[in-house]
Amino acid sequence: MENSIFDKVVDRNQTYSIKWDALDKVFGREDILPMWVADMDFLPPKAVLDALKERIDHGIFGYTFVPMSVTEAIQDWMKQRHDCEFKKSSILFSEGVVPSISTAIRAFTEKGDKVLIHSPVYTPFFNMVKKNDRTLVTSNLLIENGRYELNFADLEAKLQDDVKLFILCNPHNPGGRVWTKDELEKIGDLCVKYNVLILSDEIHSDLVFKPNVHIPIASIKEEFKKITATFIAPSKTFNLAGLQASAALIPNKELKAKFKAVQDQQGFFTLNTFAIAGMEAAYLNGAEWLEQLLAYLDENMNITTNFIAEHLPALKPMKADATYLLWIDCRGLGLSDEEIQKQLLEKGKLGLEPGTKYGEGGEGFVRMNLACPRETLNDGLQRLKKAFS
Ligand SMILES: Cc1ncc(COP(=O)(O)O)c(C=O)c1O
Known part of the structure; x- marks a missing residue:
């Protein structure tokens, strides 16, 4: 070969x-x-390595801001790769998807509020809920024909029992499932019905094998967009976890303002020099x-x-x-x-x-x-x- x-x-x-x-x-x-x-x-x-080398060769690493070109690169990536339109004004930055999940938990819920996740799922989902003093509620996935399926009866019972926030992992880590449009629509409809906000962790969304297609839950219905914060990053896709760069896509202005307020409270204001250079090069030239x-x-x-x-x-x-x-x-x-x-x-x-x-x-x-x-x-x-x- x-x-x-x-x-x-x-x-x-x-x-x-x-x-x-x-x-x-x-x-x-x-x-x-x-x-x-x-x-x-x-x-x-190579385009990412070149961009990083160029930045090193320049030699000065003072304060930076995330330029509009990075926002546009993300917007284009989401449109071209995932057929999902996000306005530039809905795109925020964060040093990681896990920090974004923690920020959103604080921004959208109060101490003691119920937050629902699937189990099994990526470990920090459990930790972020518990470390922020929220009440963890889990809905176990079912195994049918050797793959994970959602237990909708259980999910609905739990969502209607005063859950405020649902953290979705799509594609699912560790099971590797790409949730289908039908499944996502059912999840979204239930969240709308019971007034539950959605955090959609889509960090693995670029690593999908054909014929599977990743569908951002926010792209399915306008009303899903209003209740969802979607988190993406170049870290898994392009192997850049050490750069610490990610984006939070939050079209609902009120939710975005709440998220931003918690970021401000924590003193977060921009990405580091290499995160900016690497993220831009990856989304522009990595396809x-x-x-x-x-x-x-x-x-x-x-x-x-x-x-x-x-x-x-x-x-x-x-x-x-x-x-x-x-x-x-x-x-x-x-x-x-x-x-x-x-x-x-x-x-x-x-x-x-x-x-x-x-x-x-x-x-x-x-x-x-x-x-x-x-x-x-x-x-x-x-x-x-x-x-x-
Ligand atoms: C589902 C999921 N979310 C988030 C992360 C980590 O994100 P970050 O490094 O941007 O905090 C991982 C890493 O394995 C992951 O699998």
Whole structure:
């Protein structure tokens, strides 16, 4: 097979990488291959590297502002990539999607208010609700034919019980589901009916495999737009998490003002120099690179699921519509979560995320990050085999 730019193995050790340099702290040992936290072992698009280098070469790193060109780049990206129109005036910036979720919780709810999330789901959803002294309500996802489905009866029962805010993860981490238009419409209609605001975390929305299509919930109906804050970022798409750049798209003026007021209260006023340069270059010039990335990730997904089917039939990976994260059902092994981790670390020397980190329903699962060169992937798969054979 022809070499791909994504085949290049880059040594990430000694770069203060959480994934590679914090192994002792996270897993209690350093002799493992890390395939856990959600960043990629790939270089970003050349256009992004060039923009960052140009900024470094300039050499002065004083106070900056986010120029209108970045707002326009985001607006165009949302229109071209996701067929969703946002006015420039609805676009705000933030250092991350998790900080935005926390800001929105504070801005749109009061202490003690109920906030609903799915379970299992991305860990900080639980933490942000609890750390802001709101009342956490969860609706467990169902597994049908080996993939996640929404439990609408449960969702409706909970939404009507005085929930103020619902945090949606679309595409879903860790399950990789891209929620369909029909599903999103039902969620939106319920939120309208019961007067519940929506935070839509769409950080994985660019990493969708064909024929699946990501639909921003705000794009479905005008009334959904009025109750939704949508969060996006170039961090997952272009591997720029360390730059700390994201956007909050909030068309409802009143909600936007509330969000902005909390940002002001926290003293947040702009993005850093590199976030601005990287974000602009990525959204303006990263589309072609992204297509190549998606083809590579899709193949990594296929290689992994085929390998597991052949060598580890007790493991059942969930088919991912999106993301580079594979959510693997290990319940067929008959091991406890502790035993699964022990075997992964001691026998396989492989660092994966334990499913228990993602809340109820995550027991017996592990999450494997496949965003790495094939050489690393093959090494990881051999280790997975060793762990459980
Ligand atoms: C669903 C989801 N939201 C947010 C984040 C992190 O966002 P940020 O780094 O912008 O705070 C992640 C990272 O894994 C994620 O999976």
